[in-house]
Amino acid sequence: MRSNAARNALSGCLGFALIVLAGFNAAPARAQDQLKVAIGQINNWENQAPTLGQDAGIFKRHNLVLENV
Secondary structure (H helix, E strand, O other), X not given: OOOHHHHHHHHHHXXXXXXXXXXXXXXXXXXXXXXXXXXXXXXXXXXXXXXXHHHHOHHHXXXXXXXXX
């Protein structure tokens, strides 16, 4: 039967190994997707969603960059 010190050392080593393996499994950073949006008559409220969403940072939170053309 193992002593408590040996059991604690073994569980500490296993915990460290799990942390190291989790670090290798981390996902790389993704680039933002860029979309071109054609907006007709910019002064109409029904066409303001892309402009207002970009100003509010909504698209940036979802990794999108809009280019208004």
